[in-house]
Amino acid sequence: LAGGGLDVLVSNAGIGLSGPLELHDEAAMEAEFQTNLLGGLRMARAVLPGMRARKAGLILPVSSQLGRIVMPNMGGYCSGKWGLEAAFEAMAYELAPLGVEVTIVQPGGYPTRIWETGAKAVEAMIARNEPERVRAYAQHIAITRASMTAPRRSDPMDVAHAIAALIALPAGDRPLRRPVHPDTSVTTAVNKALSDVQDRVLSRGPYAAWRAAVSG
Incomplete structure (x- = not known):
């Protein structure tokens, strides 16, 4: 931004809250969906009027491999990221005739602070649950805790370079x-x-040209 319009939006905020879904109370799901899905949509809505007016711009929502793949004990996180993928793919088609592009970035597991903050959120969520629920999912919780602290040797700069x-x-x-x-x-x-x-779904009918304008 140098005296003109905003050219690019990168939406990278995320929370990595894991654990079995029965333990995800309303506070946990609210945190995940507000951060991992609704936050990106709010940011896009804020910048789109200017991008549409200039018929140019790029929106880069940061999703995850788990926006396309489902893992046990990651159902809340996957739900938010699957929602992000669906919302921004739909937005890509809708913006195609208006000159604005969308590319969904899908990182794998990288050693960032998302694991540290996620581990704290998981422990707080477990503490809010009834003891019976926690006992029932003891094995799941052990796997969750191990996964949050597992070593990850990939370089987070891969995402910045991409x-x-x-x-x-x-x-x-x-x-x-x-x-x-x-x-x-x-x-x-x-x-x-x-x-x-x-x-197959969009190659015919009123959205065929919009689909054709979106690569992949």
């Missing part, structure tokens, strides 16, 4: 999704399979 590369691409050449991780094979396969489904 975002910079997306911004540098010419308008019209950016993909709808960009997986980021040393191993993106599973995410890429899921993206390809669901992209084929979207082609």
Whole structure:
């Protein structure tokens, strides 16, 4: 931003709250959905009037591999990220005729503070639950705690470099999704399979041109 309009929005706020879904009380789900889904949509709504007026702009919501894949003990997190993926794919089609692009960034597990803050949120959530529920999910809780502290050796700068590369691409050449991780094979396969489904759903009718304008 240098005296003109906002060119790019990166929505990267996230909370990594895990554990079995029965233990996710309203406070836990509120924190996850407000941060991982609704926060990104609020930010997009704030910047879109200016981008639409200029018929240019790029929105980069940061999702996750778990926005396309489901893991036990990660149901709350997956739900928010799946919602993010759906919302911003729909937005990509809606913005296609208005000159604004969307690329959904899909990182894998990186060693950032999301694990530290998530572990604190998990312990607070467990403490709010009735003892019977906690006892019933003892094995799940042990797996959850181990996963939050497991070593992750990938470089978080991978994500920053991927975002910079997306911004540098010419308008019209950016993909709808960009997986980021040393191993993106599973995410890429899921993206390809669901992209084929979207082609079948939208290749005819009033949205065909919008779908054609969105790559992937």
